[in-house]
Amino acid sequence: MTYLDHAATTPVLPEVVAAMAEQLGRVGNASSLHASGRAARRAAEQARERLAEAVGARPSEVLFTGGGTESDNLAVKGLFWARREADSRRRRIVVSPAEHHAVLDSVEWLAKHEGAEVTWLQVEPTGRVTPAALAAALGDGTDVAVASVMWANNEIGTVSDIAELAATAHDVGVPLHTDAVQAVGQVLVDFGASGVDALTMTGHKLGGPMGAGALLLRRDAECTPLLHGGGQERDVRSGTLDVAAIVGLAVATGAAVGGRVERAAAVSRLRDRLVAGVVEQVPDVQLNGAALDDVVRSGPGRLPGNAHLSFPGAEGDALLMLLDARGIECSTGSACSAGVARPSHVLLAVGAEPDRARSSLRFSLGHTSTDADVDAVLEVIAPVVERARRAGGRR
Amino acid sequence: MRVLAAMSGGVDSAVAAALAVDAGHDVTGVHLALSPDRQTLRSGARGCCSVEDAHDARRVADELGIPFYVWDLADRFREDVVEDFVAEYAAGRTPNPCLRCNEKIKFTAVLDRARALGFDAVVTGHHARLADGELRRSVDAGKDQSYVLGVLTPEQLAAAMFPLGGMTKDRVREIAAERGFAVATKADSHDICFIPDGDTRGFLARKLGSRPGPLVDAATGATVGEHDGTYGFTVGQRRGLGVSVGDQQPRYVLGIEPVSRTVTIGTADLAGVDEITTAAATWTGAVPALPLRAQVQLRAHGEPVACEVGAGDDGGLVIRVDAVQRGVAAGQSAVLYEPDAERGDRVLGQAAIRTSSRRRGAVGREVLAD
Numbered sequence: 001m002t003y004l005d006h007a008a009t010t011p012v013l014p015e016v017v018a019a020m021a022e023q024l025g026r027v028g029n030a031s032s033l034h035a036s037g038r039a040a041r042r043a044a045e046q047a048r049e050r051l052a053e054a055v056g057a058r059p060s061e062v063l064f065t066g067g068g069t070e071s072d073n074l075a076v077k078g079l080f081w082a083r084r085e086a087d088s089r090r091r092r093i094v095v096s097p098a099e100h101h102a103v104l105d106s107v108e109w110l111a112k113h114e115g116a117e118v119t120w121l122q123v124e125p126t127g128r129v130t131p132a133a134l135a136a137a138l139g140d141g142t143d144v145a146v147a148s149v150m151w152a153n154n155e156i157g158t159v160s161d162i163a164e165l166a167a168t169a170h171d172v173g174v175p176l177h178t179d180a181v182q183a184v185g186q187v188l189v190d191f192g193a194s195g196v197d198a199l200t201m202t203g204h205k206l207g208g209p210m211g212a213g214a215l216l217l218r219r220d221a222e223c224t225p226l227l228h229g230g231g232q233e234r235d236v237r238s239g240t241l242d243v244a245a246i247v248g249l250a251v252a253t254g255a256a257v258g259g260r261v262e263r264a265a266a267v268s269r270l271r272d273r274l275v276a277g278v279v280e281q282v283p284d285v286q287l288n289g290a291a292l293d294d295v296v297r298s299g300p301g302r303l304p305g306n307a308h309l310s311f312p313g314a315e316g317d318a319l320l321m322l323l324d325a326r327g328i329e330c331s332t333g334s335a336c337s338a339g340v341a342r343p344s345h346v347l348l349a350v351g352a353e354p355d356r357a358r359s360s361l362r363f364s365l366g367h368t369s370t371d372a373d374v375d376a377v378l379e380v381i382a383p384v385v386e387r388a389r390r391a392g393g394r395r
Numbered sequence: 396m397r398v399l400a401a402m403s404g405g406v407d408s409a410v411a412a413a414l415a416v417d418a419g420h421d422v423t424g425v426h427l428a429l430s431p432d433r434q435t436l437r438s439g440a441r442g443c444c445s446v447e448d449a450h451d452a453r454r455v456a457d458e459l460g461i462p463f464y465v466w467d468l469a470d471r472f473r474e475d476v477v478e479d480f481v482a483e484y485a486a487g488r489t490p491n492p493c494l495r496c497n498e499k500i501k502f503t504a505v506l507d508r509a510r511a512l513g514f515d516a517v518v519t520g521h522h523a524r525l526a527d528g529e530l531r532r533s534v535d536a537g538k539d540q541s542y543v544l545g546v547l548t549p550e551q552l553a554a555a556m557f558p559l560g561g562m563t564k565d566r567v568r569e570i571a572a573e574r575g576f577a578v579a580t581k582a583d584s585h586d587i588c589f590i591p592d593g594d595t596r597g598f599l600a601r602k603l604g605s606r607p608g609p610l611v612d613a614a615t616g617a618t619v620g621e622h623d624g625t626y627g628f629t630v631g632q633r634r635g636l637g638v639s640v641g642d643q644q645p646r647y648v649l650g651i652e653p654v655s656r657t658v659t660i661g662t663a664d665l666a667g668v669d670e671i672t673t674a675a676a677t678w679t680g681a682v683p684a685l686p687l688r689a690q691v692q693l694r695a696h697g698e699p700v701a702c703e704v705g706a707g708d709d710g711g712l713v714i715r716v717d718a719v720q721r722g723v724a725a726g727q728s729a730v731l732y733e734p735d736a737e738r739g740d741r742v743l744g745q746a747a748i749r750t751s752s753r754r755r756g757a758v759g760r761e762v763l764a765d
Binding site for chain 1: 423462464466467507508511512513
């Protein structure tokens with residue numbers, strides 16, 4: 001099996017499995033006062049400190065959640081509600097149209113049910129949001145509740161310069177949330193240095209467990225909770241701490257960030273080989289997103305493991321099916337619950353024609369990828385594309 | 396063989412896919428998404444492509460260990476089936492959308508794409524027998540779907556597999572239950588999948604708007620009422636005419652004339668026909684020599700009736716039925732069968748009904764078809 005879908009989820013690291021298994025063997029609610037509770041709390045707080053250190057946050061800025069979707073919902077809705085409550089003029093949300101659905105659908109929910117007004121950011125053809133575009137959308141900021149721009153795009157892998165965007169938002173007094181689910185462990189993510197007010201991350205994209213994530217939230221950021229109850233996590237996210245998951249998340253984050261520089265170099269070399277090889281065999285293939293060697297101030301302008309390609313005249317779902325039948329696992333973009341292929345909203349947002357959007361595939365490499373994986377794709381890609389083209393671009 | 400299993404999420408297509416796997420084929424499941432705005436959950440026994448149905452199909456595929464994909468054919472379905480359905484009603488005819496879907500979607504769009512992607516055949520859960528290129532009725536007469544497959548050509552049948560034709564529906568459910576499929580007890584779907592509330596007249600009214608016209612009594616030529624649109628009527632229809640004529644005899648729709656929007660009604664003695672002309676025929680095998688003795692079925696759940704089939708205009712047929720029929724509606728298919736009690740009646744072909752009439756002076760035994 002050739003697994004090239006690390007942006008969907010990535011294999012759990014052995015040390016994560018070991019740490020979680022050890023924790024699962026213990027009893028104890030981290031909120032209990034007795035010895036078992038204290039032991040659980042100690043493990044959770046050690047994990048919090050370890051995670052905070054890995055991403056440049058203070059432990060008190062780490063709120064454990066059930067994953068990226070929850071963190072995005074909490075940040076967008078929670079910041080909107082709190083900021084509007086403090087000043088009722090703040091009804092506007094400034095957001096990129098290339099965000100993950102966890103952000104987009106939260107914003108659209110607020111527009112439909114909470115009277116939010118949405119200002120969609122102009123994005124570059126690469127998918128990047130520039131400080132100038134953000135400044136133009138924010139205006140004087142007095143009516144803006146929150147802005148949200150993802151650190152790295154989950155489909156086309158484009159990195160935006162979040163520190164510059166945070167400074168731009170702060171110039172007019174607006175907090176910035178960033179979805180960094182794909183960025184942590186892939187590029188340098190330092191929460192404190194970036195200046196963002198809230199940052200979403202999750203475990204299963206970096207070798208950790210599913211269902212474990214965090215929202216990094218600045219101590220001075222007011223955020224209205226989604227979940228009410230026992231008052232855990234600064235009273236912003238109630239619910240008994242899932243200590244095993246938290247430990248797994250922290251171990252994975254530490255490992256992903258610790259080995260980032262070497263792994264990014266190895267993965268980007270494989271990715272570059274993959275793209276070059278596909279271009280050689282399918283000369284009219286188109287690379288979506290930023291150039292492979294693109295850079296922003298904070299580092300690479302494209303995620304090291306991302307290769308997002310359009311094959312004119314072929315349907316992405318036909319390509320996916322033919323590759324799947326040959327043991328190669330990749331993606332047409334973010335999966336929809338119904339499984340129906342729709343042109344990617346990200347590609348449409350960066351100005352691609354629907355046909356190009358429909359003809360695309362995402363290969364995402366990660367910590368287990370090898371030269372053999374790249375060889376496997378290059379062995380079959382030409383006949384697969386040819387067959388998919390025979391099956392027709394549009395049905 | 397590399398086989399594509401069309402999986403609706405129902406019990407029939409689930410078992411058909413399972414049998415194809417058992418037969419040693421390399422099977423891939425596909426669910427056809429035919430509606431642009433899909434409901435999350437199915438409602439009642441109608442509809443066949445909610446997200447829940449896709450989930451049910453995927454569950455079975457995962458149990459079978461076969462790949463599964465959803466193909467979005469909503470645009471093709473809208474153009475080839477839904478718009479055709481509306482246009483046919485607007486033209487005063489009564490279409491069969493299931494037959495059109497088999498013709499244009501399952502055994503054209505899907506089959507073409509399957510072949511291009513390297514598949515050899517498409518397997519479905521239709522209740523019909525198919526062996527040696529010969530399409531026959533299911534052993535389960537109550538569930539037989541050969542009528543809506545009558546439009547298939549020899550080339551299409553050569554790439555089709557209907558593994559359920561040799562068993563009853565009860566047996567299909569048994570197999571599903573033996574395998575632990577959650578869909579074993581799922582209700583059968585019926586009615587028109589793209590009209591989930593079952594209100595065909597309301598659906599057509601939304602598409603076509605109000606198109607009022609007269610209801611005319613055939614015997615007197617008098618206008619006896621008004622209607623909102625000819626699309627609300629089907630030839631042979633008795634209920635819902637909204638008129639009462641003094642003599643208390645039941646009235647039937649005899650004819651629909653879309654240009655003048657006239658719906659003609661009349662008594663039972665005027666409703667019977669025994670000669671039918673059709674549009675060009677399609678044949679499931681070699682084109683037979685005409686004239687031909689056969690049986691004809693004139694609507695999806697109609698009884699077959701003996702007939703003589705002759706050549707008509709423009710490649711169409713003239714079908715003379717031995718017994719007078721009621722409710723013969725233009726737009727429905729006349730599906731021709733060669734009776735065969737042992738192996739199942741064989742489908743010869745079909746043609747869309749254009750006109751129907753009573754032969755002058757013909758004496759026929761009255762058969763009440765409704």
